[in-house]
Amino acid sequence: MRGLGVRTGGADGVAVRGAEVMRPNPKGEAPAGTPEDRRLAGRSVWSRIWRERWMYLFIAPGLLFFVLFRYVPLLGNVVAFQDYSPFLGFTNSAWVGLQNFTDLLTDREVLTALENTLVLSFLQIVFAFPAPIALALLLNSLSFDWLKRILQSIVYLPHFIGWVVVVSIWTEVLGGAGLVNQLLAELGQGPVNVMTNPDAFPWLVTAQVIWKEIGWNTIIFFAAISMISPQLYESAAVDGAGPWRRIWHVTLPGISGVIALLMVLRLGTVLTVGFEQIILQQKAVGAEAAQVIDTFVYYRGVVGGDWGLSAAVGLLKGVIGTVLVLGANAALKRFSGQGVF
Amino acid sequence: MATLPAPAPVQPRRRRSNRPAWEGRPSLAVSLVKAVVLLLIAIVMLYPFVYVIGMSFASARAAASGFVLFPTEFSLDAYRTLLSGNAVPQALQVSVGITLAGTALSVVFTVLMAYGLTRTKDVPGARFILYLALLTMLFSAGIIPNFLLIKSLGLIDTYTALILGSTSGFISAFNLVVIRNFFMELPQEVLDAARVDGASEWQVLTKVVLPLSKAVIAVIALFYGVAYWNDFFTAMIYINDTSKWPIQVVLNQYVLTGTPLDALAQGNTTERTVTPKTIKMAIVVLSTLPVLVVYPFLQRYFTKGVLTGAIKG
């Protein structure tokens, strides 16, 4: 079992209880129930279903929700193949087959949007994804609990400030007439152009995202860290491991499950890089640098009413995301023996 | 019933730190660097918030002339404008109700479903259902199909729509998968031992799994709570009765107060009483305050160690 020192049995996880042999179970799955149930295991599907009836009971309400409130509306994506008008509705809007998709792939803006999206996504995955982990580790290493809790409560504050206010504050500090430039002017230096520089834009956006979300994103890592048994630290310390090695050998493995999960899920949404943050600043740097897929869909799909186009984009994004998620999961299984699903 | 691993022996308290005996003192250099970094981080994170709060209490003149840290002149005008009307207090009630009810329901059903999906090898169809849920994170239906569904279920203008139709999901696939992941990383031996002793899955869940999962459930409750509290879009689309509007929708209508647009509405006959800037900041404070108040109560669940509780891990 990853991250916990208490194991049963030998290296391959095979244990013997009673007269039965347990199958090796990656991801900690053990056959349930009494020995009698296990004797019945492998019989008909129906008996397995009956045996696990509690599980179905647990799953049922959620499943109902997903089917009714998530999948039924998904049928609305049929408009991807239509020239949909809200007045004409699904039944009376004209069918256009794959035209929305071909329009998409031949549209000049889409390429720009895609390029910008991928750049931003890459930067965010490389910098904004690990940042909360580092911060969580840093805060975790504090000796004083009161300090740790105070800092925890401070770092998540920016998450709650809406993007509008965030951008306006950043402008007041880094903008053309902002505090930084005023300071530079007093020092005799020329102004620095941060907020209207299209080349700096991806870095600006990433920095803003880190600033705003790093604290909030540490929360889940704190929860994971709190589940690590202190005995593991103690035994590592006893074995002579200093703080850095303890992080490497105890903490990180302990939260590796969560990291892997979040990483895989993040890949699924690789084409989503923020909307409000970008639309607020698009005017400053120009659409060529700032247009991303979601803003493109907003202008064409929502304001312009091209619902077919936005559904087409949604479907494509979903397909790409699914491929990435399943692929990442498979890769993880191959390299570390366990996937997240 | 198998016992939990014995807690580590309690260390005699030394100084004020919670550092256990086996941990050596950090070097001065390291402590210094840590202190500087953390101080910088704290300032950078805290300053904008302090500015926002300060601006919300600024008078019109102080807002116009600008300030760096604290306003030169204080005034409660912004808050008075927001809170003296009928709309905001009413909307606060709605938001609190929806958030509490929604969070409770969402957590319950998410936990249930997550646990039900932990043994996809033993439960036929579970893997399929898991992927089904996962896909909902990747594909979305769009405004109009969701609207038509809610309408056809007769849920327009109901509080139910605010919960079941919530933007991030009554059951969010992300939260579902996270909880499931945490459940699966619990020591399986403990669960198996319970099963061997004849516990039903329900008992395993409630008596073994949940007590060990307080951290992740607290986190998920926080995520859901914040999501319900911040949800603007759902109410805007599904609720026509303005008395049922939650706080975010209502507060947003005050953003134009004091702008020339607002002047037209007031017939341009009287003088302006509040500055848009202070109103915007007061809106941020009001919409954030409840979360800030609730957070510390949940925080203790995921800062302390779970398996032993007393000693920092």
Next chain:
Amino acid sequence: MPAEPLSRRQIIRLGLGVGVGVTASTVLGACGGDAGDSASSGSRELKLPSFTPPRELPGTTISSFPDVAPAYDAYPRPPFKSVANPPITSGKPVTTFQILFPAPPPPVDRNPYWQEMNKRLGGELRPTLAPYQSYGEKLQTTIASGDMPDIVFVEPGQNAQAVVRTFKEGAFTDLTDILGGDGVKKFPNLAQVPTASWKHAAIEGRLYGVPKPLNQLIADAGFAYRMDWAEKAGMTSKPKNADELVEFLKALSGNGRWALGAMYPRWFLMMYRAPNNWRLGSDGKLVYYVESDELEPAVQFINKLWKAGVFHPDAPTQAWSPQAEDLFLSDKVASVGGNFGSHFGRRGTVGNFRNAHPGVEIGHLMPMGFDGGKPAIFQRQALFGQFCIPAKVGKDSARLEELLRVLDYTGAPFGSEEFLFMTFGIEGRHYTKDPQGNPVAVPQGPVTEEIGINYFNQPSEAVFYFPGVPGDSVAAQKWVEEAAPNWIPDPTWGLISDTNNRKAAALRQLEDDYLLGVATGRRPMSDLKVWRDEWRKGGGEDIRREFQESLERSSG
């Protein structure tokens, strides 16, 4: 978190070229003075409702320019009654879809204004209020639901360009025959709606709704500036051409101050007589301003000003106008653009400025021809949205008439008792009267929130009436009169282009990128040609072709 809206005027500005508005008589549209005379408009199809001039009231200044609204000093005492009987006679409630700008009103059982409204209308009003920021989305879902209310406020420029196509798909009742010519006289208040408003409301020659009229036939064409800074810099007269303007603005800048708080690109396009979005050439071909010869010198001029440091450094990033207004009010910039709400009255930007800076004079500046000649002032459509009746509802002609009677009530003209109610509320509760009889709103508070359901077609912005500052009403009128001889319409108002509906918002982003980019030096001047190509290939050619086709359809 609440997201920032675009001010309504900003929305209109964004909607340039994208709006659905005017006239079929575009062929004659070059000089805007042909209103008021519906029969002679070039189209054979569109028979505009005839115009009944407003009642004569004391203290009125009627403009000599057609299409320029009257200015009123004072509210008539006593106000006259314009509607004899309550409009609703069937006993059925009237449902509406309206936009909401202020705080949400309390429900009817706790709302005296609403109750009074029901009494006056003779029936129950059941509004659905769409928060202004999400108006477009909510309107589209309402249309998609198949279940539209009886009266629907439609303003494509408010992020709802998508609904333009529904007009031609038959979503709303065609009112042209009912209201055209003398048909409108059945509804005496609607007959007083200025002809320009009807003209600009028509779509491909047909009328689908009752407009909310606006007097602002110009927008972003006037600057208010502080004369104290101007005088201190020795600028005692207004600049008359481009060079003088440069000196003037430079004089207002420097030492941590700037002359202009936003980029105001259209202002400069007007100086160089660029098209108002589109120009209809004498050969009958439409030319977009990006393709025009006037674009380059105009942008070069902006660039010259940028290099001279007259713009506030954050000007290119202003997402919406209140930021520029803030700069003006905090003494960082010398001027402020905007519209009548900003410049006149006690509560607009200039009004706020005066309160904070007593004794400082405010000057007004209009675009001038760059060479000292005439500018081309961009006209705006004379309406903000129209109130439409869904086709399903309009099939019942008795109900249709009833609904038009409701709009007749809500559109009661200035000077009437109904107008006071629609615009200001209940006397004694929401407003009081000053010694001259003008309404003065009570301080903002829970009581004033009750009025939120009142956004109808009342002509509150169709006249010049700023009683709080004596002389402002006539000053505002004069401002428009100054522009009137030189104003030009957008020939594509009232025309439909499918590609334009879909792509206009997206193509608008190109403008921000290229025009502001070249002006601020982020892009080289040669990029203007790139913009032209991008626009053409990105849909511009299709848009032109579709507008031409629509033009042909409209002029019969």
